[in-house]
Amino acid sequence: MLDDLAVLVGRESPSADLEAVAASAGVVAEVGEARLGVRPERIVIEGRTHLRWRLGDGPPRVLLLGHHDTVWPIGSLAGHPFSVADGLVRGPGCFDMKAGLMMAFHAVAALPDPSGVTLLVTGDEEMGSPTSRVLVEHEASGCAAALVLEASADGGALKTARKxxxxxxxxxxxxxxxxxxxxxxxxxxxxxxxxxxxxxxxxxxxxxxxxxxxxxxxxxxxxxxxxxxxxxxxxxxxxxxxxxxxxxxxxxxxxxxxxxxxxxxxxxxxRPPLESSASAALFARAVVLAARLGLPEPARAAVGGASDGNLTAGAGTPTLDGLGAVGGGAHADDEHVVVAELPTRTALLTALTSDLLAGPPPTAAPRRTAEPARAPRGDCP
CATH class of the missing domain: 3.30.70.360 (Alpha-Beta Plaits)
Incomplete structure (x- = not known):
């Protein structure tokens, strides 16, 4: 897991740099293909590069959602190189949210059968998702649940509401x-x-x-x-x-x-609110599954910042956010990830995804978008 994270953090990907984001997408695709055995679709919208894995032959059921762009400019690695020391990973974008991407790959790879999983990795979330918004809403609207790999709230709490x-x-x-x-x-x-x-x-x-x-x-x-x-x-x-x-x-x-x-x-x-009603059933499942795995009961948090989880909830899809890394310092010099939490959080993500693939769908959230989502046309080799 740390080797994969080192590769992802080692490719800088500031949102505004289209070439850097495209190069990062290539690295993310390589890491994902190595773990999942499947090459993703490469979707380019207005020059911004997004990746989509649709796994298996069945209809989409669970959406795993993340982004590979960061707020860190090219050259940040020189002053903040990737490192693992004293139980912490450091490096630009490690917490927000390249560790979450790595966890998604390992969680899906651990599933006995990933049919029905869609993994969407966007390249402009830090800018407000100007080109990927419709793509996110479209993918969410066909799924029973969206699991967002944004970093956790303080202390590892799952994000059950966002403004x-x-x-x-x-x-x-x-x-x-x-x-x-x-x-x-x-x-x-x-x-x-x-x-x-x-x-x-x-x-x-x-x-x-x-x-x-x-x-x-x-x-x-x-x-x-x-x-x-x-x-x-x-x-x-x-x-x-x-x-x-x-x-x-x-x-x-x-x-x-x-x-x-x-x-x-x-x-x-x-972005519409991610209201607690959109996450309640999924959080309850996470609590039960954590107990089965012998993990501490997850905490929950309502946060002021927005993510693409706001968009999936707005599309009427039950959404649980903050399933990514435990750590802190997002967008700051002390950005870090707690190494010991990576395997346990990934195990919880695998269990939750598997449970959703096998069980009845959670109660749908009220749809907030004004118009039906439309799939954007992209460059999909």
Missing amino acids: GVSLYEVGVHGRPAHAGLEPERGVNATVELAHQILAIAALPDAARRTTVTPTMLTSGTTTNTVPGSGRFAVDVRVRDAAEQRRVDEAMRALRPVLDGSRLEITGGPN
């Missing part, structure tokens, strides 16, 4: 003027932005753990000019679909305060 994400940009169009000679002739975009920021800052609901956060802001051109335009971004995190709709309606209802100014609201819901 949904909405992303907006608020643009203001005012009128420029000389700030010293005739500022009264202008319509100050910065002042209008301030009004809108204060209005948006009133939208969070602490009781429901809804956050609405104005983030990056730009306005104006020079220090002696009334700003004629400006814009800022808004990050929204919600625990349920009703809150996502409420905030979206409030964003669409914003109106300018200054005479002569105009607003332009773009963006919207990016």
Whole structure:
């Protein structure tokens, strides 16, 4: 397992570098083929490379989902080389989430019969899955369950709920003027932005753990000019679909305060929430199977960050996330994986996959996507 992980971490794969992601996909395909005995389909969408294994002749039943892109730029290995010491693996992307990919390969390889398993490895999750979203939703919609190999929460907890994400940009169009000679002739975009920021800052609901956060802001051109335009971004995190709709309606209802100014609201819901109802049956199965294996009872966690598990749950597929590595430091200099947890977590993944292949499907989650998923066309040699 460590040898395979060393190979995966050793190929850097920053999301924005299409050549690096393509090269990484080649390495992932080689490691996966060596363990599974099957070559994956290589799906290229808008230059981004994804891999799909559909195993056996039967219909898809269980989706194992991960990504091979990382946030680490080319050259990161020089300062953070792959290493195994003091019971920890270190290296860029080891925790998020190349260890999860390695675990998926070994878990599926341990199945007596993997028929009905689909393993999907995407190459743009860290960017918000711009090209793989439809692919993920399509694969999930044909399965009884989705098991997401993202890294665990603190202490190895499985992720049974994730907040949904909405992303907006608020643009203001005012009128420029000389700030010293005739500022009264202008319509100050910065002042209008301030009004809108204060209005948006009133939208969070602490009781429901809804956050609405104005983030990056730009306005104006020079220090002696009334700003004629400006814009800022808004990050929204919600625990349920009703809150996502409420905030979206409030964003669409914003109106300018200054005479002569105009607003332009773009963006919207990016990922639906992974609500606990989508994971409850799968988590219960995991608890039972862990006991049979003599493993500690898994803990559960609700987290604010999103993953492709939000998309599978939104497609109506029961979803359990955080089944990957135990460790910490995702996206940070101290990124690491606990070596001793790798075989036990992989054994649990094998048992859960086998149980799902043999047993009745979990109760479906409510479908959140607005349109039916469509399979993207890709380059599939």
